[in-house]
Amino acid sequence: MFFVLGFTNARRNLGRSVMAVLGAAVAAMIMTSIISLSGGYPAQGWIEARTFLGADILVFATKHLVGPEDLRPDKVQVVGGAAEPARWAMASLSPNVVCDLMTLQPELYAQGFISPGGAGARPIDIEDLRRTLSGDPRITQVVPSFFLPIRLTYEYVLDDQLYHAELPQAVLRARDFTVQASGGLDFGQLLVGDSRCPTPDEQHGLVGLLDASLGLLGYHPPNPDTPRLMVWVPAVSIGADGQVSYDFLRETAYEIDLVGQYATRTGAVSWQTPKGDYMHEDLFWVTPQLQIPAGAFADIWAGVSGGMPLDHAVQVGLRVDRLAYVEDIATELRRLLPAYSVVSVPQQMELAHVRGLPEASFSAPIEMLGGTDIPQTGLPVDLSRTFFVLVCLVAALLMATNLLFLVSERRKEIGILKAIGARGTDVALMILTEALTLNLLGTLLGFGLIRILATWTMISNRIPIAEIGRATANDFAVVMSAAALAAALFGMLPAWQMARLTSMEVLRND
């Protein structure tokens, strides 16, 4: 009976109910927004991991919240002054940090998100893009990425036998080795063992660095005594429609001297053995790519493209001043440059995180890789959960205020009901019914409104419908549960207060 009364009350007091529903909707919108649109970077992310995503244009942030370990002056330039150890601070990555726009996020690649360098890619005129973006002060740097799909062959020795290996889908990448750390990331520090960087004198030399993690792809490392690689580069052409194509039937072979190997650390795993020993392993990206000096790359490009200038890139990274601008800029660019795929790196990282994708990484004992000091700047701490909790609290307080308002409006009614024989529990049940009904209706409304926007964003990022559905179901469960919990928790207090109220208290005052 009191359920019915609660519903009747909500229906008949339409104005008040609508206000309560709207209040709950606003709370739900806040919660849904923080879940749907502002996930932020996942915890334990790393700069290189961030930039391993693929698309025509990647948008990512320059300034991040970094931890004490990352505040060493040789790693970052702290905005507004020198780094202070053992404190969190807003820091700006040096523009010298290498921006490695790679294509090796296999799951995303398999889903069709990533196609830089592949057939059908539409090269971007770098200068034209710079001009287009020059008016936007939020974009701090345009970072073109030059690479070519290649076939790689080499020799290695096993049990005194000489074998030939072939990587049919490797990547040849241009790297400016003249950039050395001066407050930024030093590429040289990624080197493994006795490796060395190509020197500035070798800018046009056919020398290179190979990823140390080839073994993880099932390849035996090249023979250290004959560290020479054969690189088979397809002929490159850009069609009238502006699309780049790679012709592997017309390959040109180049011989590259391997001067070393590099490893890109993405994180670390620590654990304790049953004996109580603490163990530690670093995690690394598996990146079957060969990095060569930018000058040498330009020479090879000219050779395989019939002399085309290297003023187009199939992938460009955009450094954005602040994380908060990333989504806005990505959205604007999608509208501005409809022919290109634009990926917001934070969103992609969050997506990968939500999917529980395994890192494209492997673990290797440190001693195998020549030391632990592989400096990479840590990514910002994931504050999304903190914000989520805070926002949920705000939303819950909003709901609580609604409920208190609803209940205080009904004191007289409750006094009357108690006078004619309603028990305290009946009254509490009625209030909770009404509170839950209005809150859940409002939450449904708020979730729906925001989720439509979020879904639009996800679709525009070419996220599969099934994935959107799954994420929506998850988020719906979270938001509705949080709303129901908040309504029940915060409805309990006024319901309890009203249940204890005596008719005389109300009717005498009225």
Next chain:
Amino acid sequence: MTDARRVLGAAPNGQPQTGPGEPILRAVNLNKSYFLGEVIYAVDDVSLAIDKGEFIVIVGPSGCGKTTLLSLLGGLDRPNSGEVLLAGQRYSRLNENGLAQLRRNQVGFVFQFFNLISHLTALENVSLPLRFTRMSRRAVRERAEQLLDMVGLGQRASHLPLQMSGGEQQRVAIARALANSPAVVLADEPTGNLDSKTKNEMADLFLRLNEEFNQTFVVVSHDEGFARFAHRVLHMRDGKIDKVEAGGR
């Protein structure tokens, strides 16, 4: 004129005198005080007994404790000391749920400001006490319609309180008070908010219900119309019953 057989204020032995039959409602040495800067004795050692079918009117100046006494008799409030018995049930032995059940089944309230639930229709307001019971929805509706017919509002069943006059609202409140065939109806200034014509109509309605259905009434009122129909008129002053007169019947 005091009827000592029926009412005893502050009897030395603490026992109220009762009427010839077994009283339906008894109060024994009731006390209720509040602390508002100083102790206020709203009800001061009041004892009384009311028979089934009696029409009692309580009169007295403002603040003399009439409403407090009514709330104690109806189980809306608890006394500091003393006892109330309704149809043999001792209030002091009932917990809050027990008191709620007693109010639900044995007591009908009529208030000065009607106290109808504004978002419910006349029929729904009258149905409310019935819906606490195990009656079927259909039976509840039929009973509520009968009650509304009885108070002359059969045609106004679907109207909200705000769509009715003060007199009509009070009739709905009376129908609601009678819904569960209570042992006693307690009315607190039921005509205090009505014009003189409606006051007379209301007093007639109370009289009719008392005569036709032998319904027991305890009415707090200044209205002489009620005193004319009362069996006894109790005069209160400073929390005590200081005079009892025979009513006009």
